[in-house]
Amino acid sequence: MADSPTDKPKRKPEILARRSVARSRLFHVEEIDLRFSNGVETCYERLVGSGRGAVIIVPMQADGSVLLIREYAAGTDRYELGLPKGLVEQEEDLLAAANREIMEEIGFGANRLEILGALTVAPGYMSHTTHVILAQDLYAKRVPGDEPETIEVVPWPLQNLTKLLLCEDCTEARSIAALFMAREKLMG
Amino acid sequence: MADSPTDKPKRKPEILARRSVARSRLFHVEEIDLRFSNGVETCYERLVGSGRGAVIIVPMQADGSVLLIREYAAGTDRYELGLPKGLVEQEEDLLAAANREIMEEIGFGANRLEILGALTVAPGYMSHTTHVILAQDLYAKRVPGDEPETIEVVPWPLQNLTKLLLCEDCTEARSIAALFMAREKLMG
The missing domain is CATH 2.40.50 (OB fold (Dihydrolipoamide Acetyltransferase, E2P))
Incomplete structure (x- = not known):
């Protein structure tokens, strides 16, 4: 520790x-x-969780904007604006999982991927861990995912993070924590 | 929106x-x-949630330190370092719930309480919402809670938030997001 x-x-x-x-x-x-x-x-x-964990990705464009997605969330029954994320598959390492998820959800891969930390969701009653991955030097590449509809991609200047928090549809704690962690890393 | x-x-x-x-x-x-x-x-x-929601509190001391707690978390089966939080009770408003929780968990009430925002935990499969409450102008007051053991209180300078993220036992996304939101509000 x-x-x-x-x-x-x-x-x-x-x-x-x-x-x-x-x-x-x-x-x-x-x-x-x-x-x-x-x-x-x-x-x-x-x-009781699967134990494999998940990744949440902060995909940065060269102009300093982060690529968010707006996706239907069944738990809250509304569209949520946040970062791409997904479960790690068996035999898959964290960076490979992150690159696969952004290819599926936003149509980009990344030449630079790095782990910023790990987040728990509700440690009082869930073991689930989500690894935060910063993705930079993006290149266009789409692979098919299992999404039921096309995901809307929303570029957002990372320096306007405070304004993003005013959006009623941007509420997920993991996305907000990961965006601050990325801003801290990139902008100090 | x-x-x-x-x-x-x-x-x-x-x-x-x-x-x-x-x-x-x-x-x-x-x-x-x-x-x-x-x-x-x-x-x-x-x-399916209860719908009543929860509060997570950022209790600030006059010297700029935030009062964290280290509490056993059954989901991850370890002690977690994070912010006090708890469910809102029936007929209770958010600020009253926040004040009750900090009296139970850290032994302080607050003369100034304000809502900074609302966080979801896993909107894909949970409706649960946690309201972020900034608590300032603290006064000593303890009320009994239902905790099975005494909770350790850990003061941490909010300006050293980046260092806190290096602690292996500080991982909860809601705590991390709420601490950044409070820092943004207080230190710009």
Whole structure:
């Protein structure tokens, strides 16, 4: 662990039992019994993930604009403006997954790909991790994805990030965090 | 919708059918059949939320440090460093919820509370919305919460946000996005 101010070791709760309590095609809910180091016992539910993780990509054009997408989101039942992202496939490394996703979703590949960090979505009840990938030196290349309709691509000047946050359809925490991380990296 | 560059109206997919497919104490999974405006039909799963939403709070001390917490997260099975947050209770407004959460989790209330924005977690399959609340002019006050162990409070200078991102236990997208939003508001 790097540089946390209070790095005394903290003893994790002990997982006493795990039970599968609900399962669908995509989701698997388990219940876990925990005993904290102070002796308190409790029971939590959490979603069991595939473990492969995901990538979210910040595709930068030479003019300093980032290529966002506007895509239908079934959870909120509306179109969301955010960064391209997707699950990492089996046997695929993170940078290859990132390059595949931008070819599918925005019609570009990237000659320069680098990992900026990793984000969790809801660590209290999901293990899911999304790796943030900065993509630069783009070239036009489209590969077919599994999207049900053409995805709208929206170039946005990264220096106008504050204004983007005023858009009602740009709300996804991972996109916003990743855009700030990229701005920090590129513009200091 | 404010200021999106391409504001042509987009016709949402039609929801043809909804079926409940799995349910536990906390989670409810439904399957929806969709028809996109181009005629393509597809079937998605999504988590049905309570609709009440959550708050995540950026509690600022007068010296420019933010009060983070380090708390066990069952989804990732480790301690996570991030902002205090919690669900809004019935009949509770967002600012009252924020003030209650910081009294429970860090032992402070705030005389100044303001909403900075709203974040979604995974809009593709969750409706859940978390409101970002900036809390200033803090005063010591603790109210009992339902935490199983004492929460460690970690002050962190907001101007050292970039360094915080290097901590392996600070990964939650909502915390990171909210911290950048607060820095943008306070430091421009």
